[in-house]
Amino acid sequence: MPDADQHIIADLKDESKRDLAFHVLVKTYQERLYWHIRKIVLNHDDADDVLQNTFMKVWRSVDKFREESSLYTWLYRIATNESITFLNSKKRKSLMPLGEENEYLMENLSSDPYFEGDEIQLKLQKAIARLPEKQRLVFNMKYFDEMKYDEMAKVLDTSVGALKASYHHAAKKIEEYIRTTD
Protein backbone atom coordinates (compact mmCIF):
# COMPACT_ATOMS: atom_id res chain seq x y z
CA MET A 1 0.00 0.00 0.00
CA PRO A 2 1.39 3.47 -0.87
CA ASP A 3 2.79 5.49 2.05
CA ALA A 4 0.31 8.29 1.42
CA ASP A 5 -2.60 5.86 1.79
CA GLN A 6 -1.16 4.40 4.99
CA HIS A 7 -0.83 7.91 6.36
CA ILE A 8 -4.46 8.71 5.47
CA ILE A 9 -5.70 5.50 7.10
CA ALA A 10 -3.73 6.12 10.29
CA ASP A 11 -5.13 9.66 10.52
CA LEU A 12 -8.67 8.45 9.77
CA LYS A 13 -8.51 6.15 12.77
CA ASP A 14 -7.31 9.00 14.99
CA GLU A 15 -10.39 10.87 16.24
CA SER A 16 -8.58 14.21 16.42
CA LYS A 17 -7.29 14.02 12.82
CA ARG A 18 -10.25 12.27 11.19
CA ASP A 19 -11.95 15.30 9.59
CA LEU A 20 -8.80 16.54 7.89
CA ALA A 21 -7.74 13.03 6.80
CA PHE A 22 -11.16 12.40 5.28
CA HIS A 23 -10.94 15.67 3.37
CA VAL A 24 -7.57 14.55 1.95
CA LEU A 25 -9.03 11.14 1.03
CA VAL A 26 -11.96 12.75 -0.80
CA LYS A 27 -9.70 15.13 -2.70
CA THR A 28 -7.36 12.28 -3.64
CA TYR A 29 -9.95 9.78 -4.88
CA GLN A 30 -13.07 11.72 -5.86
CA GLU A 31 -12.28 11.98 -9.58
CA ARG A 32 -11.18 8.38 -10.08
CA LEU A 33 -14.21 7.05 -8.22
CA TYR A 34 -16.55 9.44 -10.00
CA TRP A 35 -15.50 8.22 -13.45
CA HIS A 36 -15.78 4.60 -12.34
CA ILE A 37 -19.31 5.23 -11.05
CA ARG A 38 -20.29 7.36 -14.04
CA LYS A 39 -19.43 4.55 -16.45
CA ILE A 40 -21.76 2.26 -14.51
CA VAL A 41 -24.76 4.58 -13.99
CA LEU A 42 -24.09 6.76 -17.09
CA ASN A 43 -25.97 9.85 -15.89
CA HIS A 44 -24.19 12.70 -14.06
CA ASP A 45 -26.88 13.30 -11.44
CA ASP A 46 -26.99 9.61 -10.56
CA ALA A 47 -23.19 9.46 -10.45
CA ASP A 48 -23.14 12.42 -8.08
CA ASP A 49 -25.62 10.71 -5.76
CA VAL A 50 -23.70 7.45 -5.80
CA LEU A 51 -20.35 9.18 -5.22
CA GLN A 52 -21.77 10.92 -2.16
CA ASN A 53 -23.25 7.65 -0.90
CA THR A 54 -19.88 5.98 -1.42
CA PHE A 55 -17.97 8.52 0.63
CA MET A 56 -20.67 8.53 3.32
CA LYS A 57 -20.27 4.78 3.61
CA VAL A 58 -16.49 5.18 3.82
CA TRP A 59 -16.94 7.79 6.56
CA ARG A 60 -19.22 5.52 8.57
CA SER A 61 -17.19 2.34 8.18
CA VAL A 62 -13.60 3.57 8.24
CA ASP A 63 -13.09 1.82 11.61
CA LYS A 64 -13.96 -1.50 9.96
CA PHE A 65 -11.25 -1.18 7.29
CA ARG A 66 -8.81 -3.96 8.19
CA GLU A 67 -6.10 -3.06 5.65
CA GLU A 68 -6.24 -6.51 4.05
CA SER A 69 -6.55 -4.79 0.68
CA SER A 70 -5.27 -1.44 -0.56
CA LEU A 71 -7.27 1.67 0.23
CA TYR A 72 -8.03 2.19 -3.45
CA THR A 73 -9.32 -1.39 -3.87
CA TRP A 74 -11.54 -0.94 -0.81
CA LEU A 75 -12.92 2.35 -2.14
CA TYR A 76 -13.43 0.88 -5.61
CA ARG A 77 -15.36 -2.05 -4.13
CA ILE A 78 -17.63 0.24 -2.12
CA ALA A 79 -18.23 2.46 -5.16
CA THR A 80 -19.07 -0.57 -7.34
CA ASN A 81 -21.49 -2.00 -4.77
CA GLU A 82 -23.14 1.37 -4.24
CA SER A 83 -23.57 1.80 -8.01
CA ILE A 84 -25.19 -1.63 -8.38
CA THR A 85 -27.45 -1.05 -5.36
CA PHE A 86 -28.47 2.31 -6.80
CA LEU A 87 -29.31 0.86 -10.22
CA ASN A 88 -31.27 -2.04 -8.72
CA SER A 89 -33.26 0.37 -6.60
CA LYS A 90 -34.02 2.55 -9.65
CA LYS A 91 -35.10 -0.50 -11.64
CA ARG A 92 -37.43 -1.61 -8.84
CA LYS A 93 -38.96 1.85 -8.56
CA SER A 94 -39.54 2.16 -12.31
CA LEU A 95 -41.22 -1.32 -12.34
CA MET A 96 -39.43 -2.38 -15.51
CA PRO A 97 -40.37 -5.81 -16.86
CA LEU A 98 -37.76 -8.58 -16.71
CA GLY A 99 -35.37 -8.47 -19.64
CA GLU A 100 -35.77 -4.72 -20.06
CA GLU A 101 -33.64 -3.65 -17.10
CA ASN A 102 -31.08 -2.01 -19.35
CA GLU A 103 -33.72 0.27 -20.81
CA TYR A 104 -33.21 2.44 -17.74
CA LEU A 105 -29.54 2.85 -18.63
CA MET A 106 -30.41 3.70 -22.23
CA GLU A 107 -32.80 6.39 -21.04
CA ASN A 108 -30.16 7.67 -18.63
CA LEU A 109 -27.65 7.95 -21.45
CA SER A 110 -30.04 9.72 -23.82
CA SER A 111 -31.27 12.19 -21.22
CA ASP A 112 -27.87 13.13 -19.80
CA PRO A 113 -27.03 16.73 -20.76
CA TYR A 114 -23.37 16.13 -19.92
CA PHE A 115 -22.75 13.47 -22.54
CA GLU A 116 -20.16 15.07 -24.81
CA GLY A 117 -19.23 12.18 -27.11
CA ASP A 118 -19.89 11.91 -30.83
CA GLU A 119 -22.22 9.46 -32.57
CA ILE A 120 -19.79 6.54 -32.54
CA GLN A 121 -19.10 7.10 -28.83
CA LEU A 122 -22.82 7.06 -28.16
CA LYS A 123 -23.11 3.84 -30.11
CA LEU A 124 -20.33 2.28 -28.07
CA GLN A 125 -21.96 3.31 -24.79
CA LYS A 126 -25.29 1.89 -25.94
CA ALA A 127 -23.57 -1.39 -26.79
CA ILE A 128 -21.99 -1.49 -23.30
CA ALA A 129 -25.33 -0.63 -21.66
CA ARG A 130 -26.88 -3.72 -23.28
CA LEU A 131 -24.40 -6.08 -21.63
CA PRO A 132 -25.27 -8.14 -18.54
CA GLU A 133 -24.20 -6.40 -15.34
CA LYS A 134 -21.05 -8.41 -14.60
CA GLN A 135 -19.76 -8.19 -18.18
CA ARG A 136 -20.45 -4.46 -18.23
CA LEU A 137 -18.45 -3.92 -15.04
CA VAL A 138 -15.55 -6.04 -16.24
CA PHE A 139 -15.45 -4.42 -19.68
CA ASN A 140 -15.42 -0.88 -18.24
CA MET A 141 -12.74 -1.68 -15.68
CA LYS A 142 -10.50 -3.42 -18.18
CA TYR A 143 -11.08 -1.46 -21.39
CA PHE A 144 -11.30 2.11 -20.03
CA ASP A 145 -9.58 1.95 -16.62
CA GLU A 146 -7.00 -0.64 -17.73
CA MET A 147 -7.20 -2.33 -14.36
CA LYS A 148 -5.18 -5.52 -13.88
CA TYR A 149 -7.16 -8.75 -13.61
CA ASP A 150 -5.86 -9.64 -10.15
CA GLU A 151 -6.81 -6.22 -8.79
CA MET A 152 -10.21 -6.51 -10.46
CA ALA A 153 -10.60 -9.95 -8.87
CA LYS A 154 -10.26 -8.34 -5.42
CA VAL A 155 -12.79 -5.62 -6.21
CA LEU A 156 -15.41 -7.93 -7.73
CA ASP A 157 -14.58 -10.97 -5.61
CA THR A 158 -14.32 -13.14 -8.74
CA SER A 159 -11.60 -15.42 -10.10
CA VAL A 160 -9.21 -14.08 -12.75
CA GLY A 161 -10.31 -16.82 -15.16
CA ALA A 162 -13.95 -15.83 -14.87
CA LEU A 163 -13.04 -12.16 -15.40
CA LYS A 164 -11.07 -12.96 -18.56
CA ALA A 165 -14.01 -14.94 -19.91
CA SER A 166 -16.43 -12.10 -19.09
CA TYR A 167 -14.22 -9.55 -20.84
CA HIS A 168 -13.93 -11.77 -23.91
CA HIS A 169 -17.71 -12.28 -24.17
CA ALA A 170 -18.35 -8.58 -23.59
CA ALA A 171 -15.95 -7.50 -26.33
CA LYS A 172 -17.51 -9.96 -28.81
CA LYS A 173 -21.03 -8.70 -28.06
CA ILE A 174 -20.01 -5.07 -28.44
CA GLU A 175 -18.29 -5.81 -31.73
CA GLU A 176 -21.42 -7.54 -32.97
CA TYR A 177 -23.61 -4.56 -31.97
CA ILE A 178 -21.30 -2.02 -33.65
CA ARG A 179 -21.15 -4.02 -36.89
CA THR A 180 -24.86 -4.70 -37.18
CA THR A 181 -26.40 -1.44 -35.95
CA ASP A 182 -26.55 1.76 -37.98
Next chain:
Amino acid sequence: MDEIKKIAPELSKINKENPFGTPDNYFDDFSARLQMRIEAEKQATVPRKIKFRDILKPALGLAASFAIIFMLVYVPLKTFIPDQSTEVAALSDDYDEAGILDYIENIDESSFISLLNEDENEDVFSDDDLALYVTANFSDYEIYEKLENE
Protein backbone atom coordinates in the same frame (compact mmCIF):
# COMPACT_ATOMS: atom_id res chain seq x y z
CA MET B 1 -5.14 -4.40 -26.80
CA ASP B 2 -3.92 -6.99 -29.32
CA GLU B 3 -6.61 -9.30 -27.99
CA ILE B 4 -9.26 -6.64 -28.71
CA LYS B 5 -7.91 -6.16 -32.25
CA LYS B 6 -8.34 -9.87 -32.86
CA ILE B 7 -11.78 -10.40 -31.37
CA ALA B 8 -13.29 -6.93 -31.98
CA PRO B 9 -11.62 -5.09 -34.87
CA GLU B 10 -14.42 -2.48 -35.25
CA LEU B 11 -14.30 -1.71 -31.54
CA SER B 12 -10.53 -1.21 -31.61
CA LYS B 13 -10.95 1.50 -34.28
CA ILE B 14 -12.95 3.69 -31.88
CA ASN B 15 -10.91 6.25 -29.93
CA LYS B 16 -10.75 5.28 -26.30
CA GLU B 17 -11.74 8.69 -24.97
CA ASN B 18 -14.04 9.71 -22.16
CA PRO B 19 -17.35 10.86 -23.71
CA PHE B 20 -18.78 12.09 -20.41
CA GLY B 21 -18.61 15.58 -18.98
CA THR B 22 -19.46 17.22 -15.67
CA PRO B 23 -20.84 20.64 -14.67
CA ASP B 24 -18.26 23.40 -14.25
CA ASN B 25 -16.26 23.24 -11.00
CA TYR B 26 -18.01 20.00 -10.05
CA PHE B 27 -14.94 18.47 -8.40
CA ASP B 28 -14.03 21.75 -6.67
CA ASP B 29 -17.44 21.95 -4.99
CA PHE B 30 -17.95 18.26 -4.30
CA SER B 31 -15.88 18.13 -1.14
CA ALA B 32 -17.76 21.06 0.42
CA ARG B 33 -21.16 19.53 -0.42
CA LEU B 34 -20.09 16.21 1.04
CA GLN B 35 -18.84 17.93 4.17
CA MET B 36 -22.28 19.54 4.64
CA ARG B 37 -23.92 16.13 4.41
CA ILE B 38 -21.50 14.67 6.94
CA GLU B 39 -22.14 17.56 9.34
CA ALA B 40 -25.90 17.01 8.98
CA GLU B 41 -25.46 13.33 9.77
CA LYS B 42 -23.25 14.14 12.75
CA GLN B 43 -25.96 16.45 14.10
CA ALA B 44 -28.60 13.77 13.59
CA THR B 45 -26.63 10.98 15.28
CA VAL B 46 -25.23 12.87 18.29
CA PRO B 47 -27.88 12.79 21.06
CA ARG B 48 -28.94 16.25 22.20
CA LYS B 49 -27.40 17.26 25.53
CA ILE B 50 -30.09 17.12 28.23
CA LYS B 51 -30.20 20.37 30.17
CA PHE B 52 -31.40 20.77 33.77
CA ARG B 53 -33.98 23.26 32.47
CA ASP B 54 -35.46 20.53 30.20
CA ILE B 55 -36.07 18.29 33.23
CA LEU B 56 -37.42 21.15 35.35
CA LYS B 57 -39.81 22.44 32.68
CA PRO B 58 -42.52 19.74 32.94
CA ALA B 59 -42.37 19.78 36.73
CA LEU B 60 -42.79 23.56 36.74
CA GLY B 61 -45.66 23.26 34.27
CA LEU B 62 -47.38 20.71 36.49
CA ALA B 63 -46.92 22.87 39.59
CA ALA B 64 -48.31 25.91 37.77
CA SER B 65 -51.35 23.88 36.65
CA PHE B 66 -52.06 22.79 40.23
CA ALA B 67 -51.68 26.38 41.44
CA ILE B 68 -54.16 27.62 38.80
CA ILE B 69 -56.69 24.87 39.63
CA PHE B 70 -56.33 25.64 43.35
CA MET B 71 -56.91 29.34 42.72
CA LEU B 72 -59.94 28.63 40.53
CA VAL B 73 -61.53 26.35 43.14
CA TYR B 74 -60.40 27.76 46.49
CA VAL B 75 -60.93 31.48 45.86
CA PRO B 76 -64.60 31.19 44.74
CA LEU B 77 -65.32 28.82 47.65
CA LYS B 78 -63.72 31.20 50.09
CA THR B 79 -65.71 34.09 48.58
CA PHE B 80 -69.17 32.51 48.30
CA ILE B 81 -69.44 30.02 51.21
CA PRO B 82 -71.06 31.69 54.31
CA ASP B 83 -68.75 32.67 57.17
CA GLN B 84 -70.69 30.55 59.74
CA SER B 85 -69.92 27.27 58.04
CA THR B 86 -66.34 28.36 57.82
CA GLU B 87 -66.42 29.01 61.55
CA VAL B 88 -67.99 25.58 62.22
CA ALA B 89 -65.29 24.03 60.04
CA ALA B 90 -62.71 25.97 62.00
CA LEU B 91 -64.24 24.80 65.27
CA SER B 92 -64.19 21.19 64.18
CA ASP B 93 -60.56 21.59 63.32
CA ASP B 94 -59.61 23.33 66.55
CA TYR B 95 -61.49 21.40 69.24
CA ASP B 96 -61.09 17.84 70.31
CA GLU B 97 -64.03 15.46 70.87
CA ALA B 98 -64.53 16.35 74.59
CA GLY B 99 -64.56 20.04 73.69
CA ILE B 100 -67.27 19.42 71.11
CA LEU B 101 -69.42 17.52 73.67
CA ASP B 102 -69.03 20.40 76.18
CA TYR B 103 -70.09 22.83 73.50
CA ILE B 104 -73.21 20.76 72.67
CA GLU B 105 -74.20 20.38 76.35
CA ASN B 106 -74.05 24.12 76.92
CA ILE B 107 -76.45 25.09 74.12
CA ASP B 108 -80.21 25.09 74.79
CA GLU B 109 -82.58 22.63 73.08
CA SER B 110 -84.11 25.03 70.57
CA SER B 111 -80.70 26.29 69.46
CA PHE B 112 -79.56 22.70 69.01
CA ILE B 113 -82.64 21.79 66.91
CA SER B 114 -82.29 24.91 64.82
CA LEU B 115 -78.62 24.07 64.29
CA LEU B 116 -79.50 20.53 63.13
CA ASN B 117 -82.24 21.79 60.78
CA GLU B 118 -80.13 24.60 59.48
CA ASP B 119 -79.44 22.97 56.08
CA GLU B 120 -83.08 22.01 55.47
CA ASN B 121 -84.79 25.12 56.75
CA GLU B 122 -83.05 28.37 57.10
CA ASP B 123 -85.99 29.96 59.08
CA VAL B 124 -85.23 30.17 62.81
CA PHE B 125 -88.21 29.75 65.20
CA SER B 126 -88.24 31.17 68.74
CA ASP B 127 -90.25 29.55 71.64
CA ASP B 128 -92.96 32.21 71.20
CA ASP B 129 -93.19 31.46 67.43
CA LEU B 130 -93.60 27.76 68.22
CA ALA B 131 -96.34 28.39 70.85
CA LEU B 132 -98.17 30.67 68.43
CA TYR B 133 -97.97 28.01 65.68
CA VAL B 134 -99.36 25.26 68.02
CA THR B 135 -102.28 27.31 69.37
CA ALA B 136 -103.23 28.43 65.86
CA ASN B 137 -103.25 24.94 64.35
CA PHE B 138 -104.35 22.63 67.16
CA SER B 139 -107.37 22.73 69.56
CA ASP B 140 -106.92 22.55 73.34
CA TYR B 141 -108.30 19.01 73.30
CA GLU B 142 -105.76 17.83 70.71
CA ILE B 143 -102.93 19.32 72.72
CA TYR B 144 -104.22 17.75 75.96
CA GLU B 145 -104.66 14.32 74.23
CA LYS B 146 -101.10 14.45 72.86
CA LEU B 147 -99.61 15.36 76.21
CA GLU B 148 -101.60 12.61 78.03
CA ASN B 149 -100.42 9.91 75.57
CA GLU B 150 -96.79 10.78 76.13
